[in-house]
Amino acid sequence: MASAMIAPLTIEEQTRAHDLAVMKRRATTLLVVVAAVFSATLFGDDAGWLGFVRAAAEGALVGGLADWFAVTALFRHPLGLPIPHTAVVKERKDHFGHTLGTFVQENFLSPEVIGERIQSSAVVERTGQWLSQPANAAKVAGYLSDLLAGAADVVRDDDVHRLLQEQLDRLLEHVALAPLAGRVLEMATADDRHQALLSDVLHGLANALEENADRIQERFTDQSPWWLPDSVEHRIFDRVLARVRSVLDDMADDPDHEMRKVLDERIASLIDHLQHDESALERGEQLKHELLANDELRRWTTALWSDVKKSLKEQAATPESPLRQWLTTTTIATGERLNTDVALRLKVEGFLESGVRYVTVHYRDEIAGLVSGTISRWDGDVTSNKLELLLGRDLQFIRINGTVVGGLAAVAIHTVVVLTA
DSSP: OOOOOOOOOOHHHHHHHHHHHHHHHHHHHHHHHHHHHHHHHTTSOSSTHHHHHHHHHHHHHHHHHHHHHHHHHHHSOGGGOOOTTOSHHHHTHHHHHHHHHHHHHHHTSOHHHHHHHHHHHTHHHHHHHHHTSHHHHHHHHHHHHHHHHHHHHHSOHHHHHHHHHHHHHHHHHTSOHHHHHHHHHHHHHGGGTHHHHHHHHHHHHHHHHHHTHHHHHHHHHHHSOTTSOHHHHHHHHHHHHHHHHHHHHHHHHOTTOHHHHHHHHHHHHHHHHHHHOHHHHHHHHHHHHHHHTOHHHHHHHHHHHHHHHHHHHHHHTOTTSHHHHHHHHHHHHHHHHHHHOHHHHHHHHHHHHHHHHHHHHHHHHHHHHHHHHHHHHSOHHHHHHHHHHHHHHHHHHHHHHHHHHHHHHHHHHHHHHHHHO
8 A cells, every 4th residue: 555655845846836826826816707707797688798798708617617627637536526537646546657667668768769869869978078077087086985985894894804715725725836936936037137136135245244243243252262362253253254245245246256156056956946846846835735724814814804994994085095096097087088089989888788778678677667666656645746746837727728718719609699690
C-alpha cells in the first residue's frame, strides 16, 4: 500500500502553486461573472440585444462549467462527489506509471536513439573542454581523492592485510630467490655498469678508515701484546692504516687494478653459483620461506596499509597535497588530450556508445520498471497534487477558453436562429 510521504514544497513548486492559485481565481471569477449575467437576463425578452447577451452568457456558463468539471475530474472528485471516471490521476495512477514506463522504454531507451544522441551531442569533446579548465580539474581531483579515502575507510583492514599477505606469499612462492638474485647481479654488472659504483664504494671505505682511525686504533691496542711499546705500536698502526688506505685509493682510481679484476672474477663466480648451483637454490628457498614466516614481515605489511590509509586521508583533505596536485594535473592532461587527439576521442565515444547500448538492450525493462515502480509507490493524493502543480496553470487557461468559446458559439447559434426565424 502506498504511503503518503508529504515533503515540503520546493521553491519552484511554491512558485507554481502561487501561479495556479492566481489562474484559478481568474477562471472562477469569469465563470461567476457570466453566471451573474445569465441570471440577470434570465427573465428578459429574447428580442433585441438582450437575447444575444443572454445567449452568450448561457453558452459561456455551460462551456465554463463543462471545462471546470473536466479539469477538476483529472485530479479529484468534483464537489467531493464520487462520480465515475473522475479523480483520474489518483484512480489510474498505477496504469499511468506503467504507460509512462512503456513510453520511455519504446521511445527513449532505443539503442539507435541513444547512439544518435551521443554522436550529435559531442559529449566527449565537451567533457574534455570542461576537464581542461584548472578550476574544474581541481574539483574532480577533490572528488576522486575523497572517493579514494572513502574507499579506504569502507574496506576492512583485516581483509586488506590478508590480501596483501596472500599476494606476497603467492608472488614469492613461484620465484626462485637465488637465480633471481643471480640475474639481478648479472644485469647490474653487465657492460661494467658496476665499476663507477665500485669506485665510489672503495673511496668511501678509504674515507671511513680515516674517519674512524681512533676507534680502530683502540681495538688494535687492546689486541696487541702487552710487551709491545706504545710508540712502536702506533707506528705499526699508522703504517698499516696508510697502506690499506693507499690500496683502496689505488683500486678506486684504477679500473684495471689487479685486485679489482680479482673482485670481478669473484662476482662472476657468485653469479654462476647463484644461477646454477643446486645448493644455492636450496639455500635461497630456505631463506625465502623463513622470510615469509617471519612475523616482522607480517607486521610490515600491516603497517604499510595503515600508512597508506592515513596518507590518503591527509592528502585528500589538503588541496595542496601531492595526491590532489597529481590528480589535478592528470585531469587537465586528460581533458586536453580529449580535445586534441581525434582518434582517442572517437575511441572514447565508441566505448561510451557501446556501453550505453549494452545497458539499454539488456536493462531497458529494469529502467522502465523503475519509472512505473516509482510512480506506483507514490501516494495518489500526492501524485495528483504534484501533477496539478505541474499542469494546472495551463489547464486553467482551458477553463477560460471554454468559457469564452462557449459564449461565442452560443452567440453564433442565436444569430442563426434569429436570421432564420
